[in-house]
Every structure is written in structure tokens, then in C-alpha cells.
Amino acid sequence: MEYIFTFKYQLTVADQDLQAVVERLGEAGCDDAVVGIGQPGRLALEFTRDGPTAAAAMRSALADVQRAVPSARLVEAAPDLVGLTDVAQIAGVSRQNMRKLMLAYPHSFPAPVHEGSTSLWHLADVLAWLDTKGGYALAAAAIEVATVAMQINVMKDQHRLNRDLGAALGTLPM
CATH class of the missing domain: 3.30.70.3400 (Alpha-Beta Plaits)
Incomplete structure (x- = not known):
């Protein structure tokens, strides 16, 4: 594939x-x-x-x-970190439609990883949520790629945090 x-x-x-x-x-x-x-x-x-x-x-x-x-x-x-416009484009709907979905399902719509003037979500989380709702033409490959991209980014950040923590702990008097 x-x-x-x-x-x-x-x-x-x-x-x-x-x-x-x-x-x-x-x-x-x-x-x-x-x-x-x-x-x-x-x-x-x-x-x-x-x-x-x-x-x-x-x-x-x-x-x-x-x-x-x-x-x-x-x-x-x-693709990993995205705004509503990006998700809407991938899902084939308008940004306004994505915003309505987010507001209509506040308890189940994925929480953003960053909130601010521009909120960001992991694309894999939003696509998986849309997939459970049904009615959206989502390519399985797009969900799979978004999931792996998110995993790579999380692993990369975890490695960096472990390295930085190790360096910080190495400078502490024991």
C-alpha cells in the first residue's frame, strides 16, 4: 500500500x-x-x-x-498536530462543520494537546473519533499514517525528556 x-x-x-x-x-x-x-x-x-x-x-x-x-x-x-481547518480538509467537510461537531460533543470530542488562539489536536485522535461517528469518508491509510506519526513524535519527545531529565539528575548532589 x-x-x-x-x-x-x-x-x-x-x-x-x-x-x-x-x-x-x-x-x-x-x-x-x-x-x-x-x-x-x-x-x-x-x-x-x-x-x-x-x-x-x-x-x-x-x-x-x-x-x-x-x-x-x-x-x-x-501529519500529526493539526487545527480544525486541517481536520476538516482531510475529512472532506467545512471548518464550520468541524467546529459544530466539537461544540456539539464536548465530552467525547478529543481534547486538544494545545489550547490557545489556535488549538491543536493529534490528527489520529480526531480521525478515530470521526470514524466512530460514521458517515465520513476517511481513508484507512490516512488514519494509520496519522497514528504512526503521532507515535513517532511522542517517542521522540519522550526520548528527549528522558535525556534532559538524566542530565538534570546527573548534576544534582547525591
Whole structure:
């Protein structure tokens, strides 16, 4: 099955030759990705990758990027954090319809992971909720990719928190 997902990376000073980075990515098997290099020090890769599952496709893409650019730090796997407009577009409804659903089902609609002038949700949570409501044409692959992207981001953040906590505890007098 074909899966579409994006990985965003922060590059080091050693990887400033973007043409060389792009060539290494192609050699490592990332020729199924559209490369975005607009923001200095950042790299975005939108993959269209075949695999038996979204997890397998995304895992192989992560490994290919790691092999090509070992110093690159994963910033985000997408699609994951989204606003109501993003969810509405994926679900094929209007933003107003999504807002009505959120307000009509305050006890079951997924809680945002960030509330503010722009609230953000894990796409996987909202798509799973919409799937239980029925009547929405949601591609199984979209739910699967969103779930794996969320898991990658949570694992990445957990690893960072464990590392930071370990460093902080290492400086405490015992």
C-alpha cells in the first residue's frame, strides 16, 4: 500500500551543502521523497512510500534518512498536530462543520494537546473519533499514517525528556 507522510529535520552546520545532502538522500533510497529546503538549517521530506503497513513504510524512511544524514535531528513527523481547518480538509467537510461537531460533543470530542488562539489536536485522535461517528469518508491509510506519526513524535519527545531529565539528575548532589 502507498503511504504519504512528511518528516522535518534540523540540520547541523556540517550539512550546509544542501546539494550534497540531497544527493546522499537519493543514494540512500529517499528517491520517493520531495525535498524541501526553504528554511535555513531545516529539511523537509514528503514521502510517498510503499509498504505493508504505515509503520513499516515510515520506519524504512527514517532509517534511509538516518543513513544519508546521520547528524540530522528529527523535528516532527507529519501529519500529526493539526487545527480544525486541517481536520476538516482531510475529512472532506467545512471548518464550520468541524467546529459544530466539537461544540456539539464536548465530552467525547478529543481534547486538544494545545489550547490557545489556535488549538491543536493529534490528527489520529480526531480521525478515530470521526470514524466512530460514521458517515465520513476517511481513508484507512490516512488514519494509520496519522497514528504512526503521532507515535513517532511522542517517542521522540519522550526520548528527549528522558535525556534532559538524566542530565538534570546527573548534576544534582547525591
